[in-house]
Amino acid sequence: MSSDAVEPYRIYVPDSAIEKLKAKLELATFPAETSFSNDRNYGAPLDDIKRLARVWREKYDWRAAEAELNEKLPQFTTTIGVEGHEDLRIHFVHKKSEKPGAIPLLFCHGWPGSFLEVSKILPLLTSGGEGDEPTFHVVAPSLPNFGFSQRVSRPGFGVPQYAEVCHKLMQRLGYERYATQGGDWGFMITRAMGRRYPSHVAASHVNFVLARPPSPLRSPLLVLRHALGWYSAHERAGLERSARFRAEGDGYGRVQTTRPHTLGFALADSPVALLAWVFEKLRDWTDDYAWTDAEVLTWVGVYQFSEAGADASLRIYYEAVHQPGGGGGGGGGAMDVMGWNGGVPLGISYFPRDVVVLPSSWGRTLGPVVFERRHEEGGHFAAYEKPELLVGDLREMFAKNGGLGGKLAF
Numbered sequence: 001m002s003s004d005a006v007e008p009y010r011i012y013v014p015d016s017a018i019e020k021l022k023a024k025l026e027l028a029t030f031p032a033e034t035s036f037s038n039d040r041n042y043g044a045p046l047d048d049i050k051r052l053a054r055v056w057r058e059k060y061d062w063r064a065a066e067a068e069l070n071e072k073l074p075q076f077t078t079t080i081g082v083e084g085h086e087d088l089r090i091h092f093v094h095k096k097s098e099k100p101g102a103i104p105l106l107f108c109h110g111w112p113g114s115f116l117e118v119s120k121i122l123p124l125l126t127s128g129g130e131g132d133e134p135t136f137h138v139v140a141p142s143l144p145n146f147g148f149s150q151r152v153s154r155p156g157f158g159v160p161q162y163a164e165v166c167h168k169l170m171q172r173l174g175y176e177r178y179a180t181q182g183g184d185w186g187f188m189i190t191r192a193m194g195r196r197y198p199s200h201v202a203a204s205h206v207n208f209v210l211a212r213p214p215s216p217l218r219s220p221l222l223v224l225r226h227a228l229g230w231y232s233a234h235e236r237a238g239l240e241r242s243a244r245f246r247a248e249g250d251g252y253g254r255v256q257t258t259r260p261h262t263l264g265f266a267l268a269d270s271p272v273a274l275l276a277w278v279f280e281k282l283r284d285w286t287d288d289y290a291w292t293d294a295e296v297l298t299w300v301g302v303y304q305f306s307e308a309g310a311d312a313s314l315r316i317y318y319e320a321v322h323q324p325g326g327g328g329g330g331g332g333g334a335m336d337v338m339g340w341n342g343g344v345p346l347g348i349s350y351f352p353r354d355v356v357v358l359p360s361s362w363g364r365t366l367g368p369v370v371f372e373r374r375h376e377e378g379g380h381f382a383a384y385e386k387p388e389l390l391v392g393d394l395r396e397m398f399a400k401n402g403g404l405g406g407k408l409a410f
Helices: 015-025 044-056 063-074 122-127 158-171 185-196 218-229 233-249 251-258 260-269 271-284 294-306 310-322 386-399
Strands: 004-011 074-080 088-095 103-108 136-141 178-182 201-206 346-352 369-374
Touching: 015 044, 015 271, 044 063, 044 271, 044 294, 063 294, 074 158, 088 122, 088 158, 103 158, 122 136, 122 386, 136 158, 158 185, 158 310, 178 185, 185 201, 201 386, 251 260, 251 310, 260 271, 260 310, 271 294, 294 310, 346 386, 369 386
Parallel strands: 103 136, 103 178, 178 201, 201 346, 346 369
Antiparallel strands: 004 074, 074 088, 088 136
16 A cells, blocks of 8 residues: 655765766776767767766766755655556655646656756746746656656556556645646656546646647548648658658667667666767757756766666656557557547647657647647757746646636636
């Protein structure tokens, strides 16, 4: 049985773990240099990884980063029971707005993200702006197998189970009706929540879309647009980017979907391997975001010092695909979430430098779209790259005047 207790939490990595990290960095072996060692078409550039590893070993201060996170982010843990699995200790950020009528919002990260992604939008969402702009009570969990949440010990923990954890966490905090926001796996998980718990999920906003082309039975007009290629310049560019990603950028996904444990040996043992594996995505999946060394190393550090271990985070890919029917069958699994859900109002924000950027007609096959915006800038980690843009979209979607805020009860 899981305990209902919610306990305050502060990040504290043991000195021995930091010392072990620095010792491994001191002994790291790097690939031999070639004339194309820094060609990003081949992967993470050698010079960047050498420089970051040196900074990590000699200059970067995890204790300072740890103190800043503990100061800025109100963190807690609680234990959640999951059907067919053990009770899991879940780490999460939770900050309530002081303004009346605030909307409970579940923020869900993906891979290679973490609860860090909520850090820039948290003060904006909870404080609100002028006049009737909506504010939010924000909950941002570390998913099981990520960050400072517990490692899952049994197979079969897929998208429905992650959705169950997030839903039960919201209930534990007293939020019986709430909104959701997510990108990457957060898209899949929050979509699954809307499938499994439609009476609780009042509305959902996503900044990443996976969807099938429109079908003639459900969306004949959208099919016509698709068949005739009636796409805007932005949509055509998005399709081209999506095709490039599938052809040249999705190798990591195939490995993590088919053999996560093999790659896991490298990520568990070698901080340099972990750094290279994550840094490549931070660079390639953003819109020329000017990552500082400290930002990169804190981001990677959450994986390095993860309670579950960096290797555990890979399993979500395998489990999502290898559950029967892709976790589908109406249960909110990996395939099921790409179907129509008419019971949950949907908001979509498209960012042009995301890894997959689909046409609006495809996104509209997911449910009743009440808000949609295609941005001119931004990439995969929208909450971190372009916090003002994402928050602006949420405020508009949930506005009391003209948005959902005046229509939904929370």
